[in-house]
Amino acid sequence: MNAKRCLDCDVVLGLNNCYPSHFKHSKYVCKKCQNKRDNSRPCRKKYLKEYTKNHYIENRETYRKKQKQWKLANPKMRCQQAAKRRAAKLQRTPEWSDLDQIKQIYADCPDNLAVDHIIPMQGKFVSGLHVPENLQYLDLPTNSAKHNYFDCFDYLEWVNNGGLENRLTTPYLTPHLRLKIA
Numbered sequence: 001m002n003a004k005r006c007l008d009c010d011v012v013l014g015l016n017n018c019y020p021s022h023f024k025h026s027k028y029v030c031k032k033c034q035n036k037r038d039n040s041r042p043c044r045k046k047y048l049k050e051y052t053k054n055h056y057i058e059n060r061e062t063y064r065k066k067q068k069q070w071k072l073a074n075p076k077m078r079c080q081q082a083a084k085r086r087a088a089k090l091q092r093t094p095e096w097s098d099l100d101q102i103k104q105i106y107a108d109c110p111d112n113l114a115v116d117h118i119i120p121m122q123g124k125f126v127s128g129l130h131v132p133e134n135l136q137y138l139d140l141p142t143n144s145a146k147h148n149y150f151d152c153f154d155y156l157e158w159v160n161n162g163g164l165e166n167r168l169t170t171p172y173l174t175p176h177l178r179l180k181i182a
């Protein structure tokens with residue numbers, strides 16, 4: 001059997017990027033393109049908005065319960081979403097940022113560590129990006145001690161010594177943190 005492709009963008013369709021009903025009924029359009037199609041038809045857009053709203057109101061308790069369960073089951077995803085919101089608010093996510101890789105870094109974060117932005121998004125003199133290359137794992141006390149501190153000369157030295165490539169195993173620490181930990 002030939003792989004099914006989206007009519008609009010030519011992406012190979014799997015169950016994850018295709019509405020199940022579309023998969024069954026062989027209307028080969030991916031979720032993204034279907035959304036685009038819906039949005040380009042004001043009447044359809046309005047109908048869907050209304051439908052979603054009513055469905056939510058009618059099943060509010062079920063939605064709440066599901067959301068609560070999901071939150072308990074996915075603490076790392078919640079961290080990732082919070083960071084995403086924070087980055088969006090600060091406009092620190094460039095178009096080329098690899099969002100899947102970011103998700104993976106959050107998902108792979110060991111339980112006793114937290115994901116840290118190496119160059120803080122809200123430093124005193126700098127503002128780092130929400131990109132995989134700017135993420136590392138820090139234990140919680142170090143993370144809160146680091147806060148938005150940043151030393152550009154120290155960082156450059158770390159980068160020149162291959163720090164970026166090994167950041168997930170050997171995180172970047174500013175001098176004051178290295179002293180604190182030693």
Ligand SMILES: [Zn+2]
Nearest residue numbers: 006009030033
């Ligand atoms: Zn498509």
